[in-house]
Amino acid sequence: MPGSAVFRREFPVKGGDFSKAGTVACRIKDILKELGLDTQTVRRAAIASYEAEMNVIMYALEGRVKLAVSPGKVRIIVDDQGPGIADIKLAMTEGYSTATPEMRELGFGAGMGLPNIKKNSDAFHIESQVGRGTRLEFTIHTNGHKP
Amino acid sequence: MITLRDILSMVHGELLTPGSPLGLICPRIFASDLMSDVLSSAEPGSFLLTGLANPHVVSTCSVADVAAVVFVQGKRPDPAVVEEAQAKGLPLVTTKMPMFEACSRIASLFEDKSHAR
Numbered sequence: 608m609p610g611s612a613v614f615r616r617e618f619p620v621k622g623g624d625f626s627k628a629g630t631v632a633c634r635i636k637d638i639l640k641e642l643g644l645d646t647q648t649v650r651r652a653a654i655a656s657y658e659a660e661m662n663v664i665m666y667a668l669e670g671r672v673k674l675a676v677s678p679g680k681v682r683i684i685v686d687d688q689g690p691g692i693a694d695i696k697l698a699m700t701e702g703y704s705t706a707t708p709e710m711r712e713l714g715f716g717a718g719m720g721l722p723n724i725k726k727n728s729d730a731f732h733i734e735s736q737v738g739r740g741t742r743l744e745f746t747i748h749t750n751g752h753k754p
Numbered sequence: 755m756i757t758l759r760d761i762l763s764m765v766h767g768e769l770l771t772p773g774s775p776l777g778l779i780c781p782r783i784f785a786s787d788l789m790s791d792v793l794s795s796a797e798p799g800s801f802l803l804t805g806l807a808n809p810h811v812v813s814t815c816s817v818a819d820v821a822a823v824v825f826v827q828g829k830r831p832d833p834a835v836v837e838e839a840q841a842k843g844l845p846l847v848t849t850k851m852p853m854f855e856a857c858s859r860i861a862s863l864f865e866d867k868s869h870a871r
Contacts, residue, residue, distance in 0.1 A: 628813060629810065629816070629817065633813060650817075650819050653817045657814070713789070714792075723794045726794070
């Protein structure tokens, strides 16, 4: 990308719509590949996006995923309207989950989502209001070497 | 090097995605029914062994750069899922073997190849 150009896209996510799960993350992955980003960055961004998308589908009413790509970094913001998270520290604990049996039958809800988004990001921020919703913001540097 | 062809033969598998490259190299195996674990722990290029055959398996593998999927215990995803995998270039295999037997047989394959070096 020349100069400091920023590539932006925004995707809606509907809560409870498991049939579309992964659509946004796969689209983000395709876009980042088309933009010529390295495979590790693409994979990290795709995994983090997928986890965030699944969280909206599993827990929120609706949400929006905003992608911004600029030289050196991929920034993703996920805003949702939903129940929010009362205890963010607890929600960030690996293995802690409020998933329903239905979610677990699909292979999700193991309490790894938020920690895995953080693991795949170079910068991660979460804020939530109970009864309103949750906002996730994470950035992946294109030359990063985290797993 | 262990290939998709070797894995197919070892688990007496059926290739669900015709035309998939049988020479695809299998560097390592990840076995799980939990897609959360695939997303957090599977290394890129891995072959996934799973008993889960819903559409999320294909999405998860695509996102996590899993190279191929072996469904155990005779599990077989819906034709639409197979079609999606085909479109994404993700080879799918099904075997009647249970998870432990499939893992054991593939592990022996890795051991044999390792001793043959």
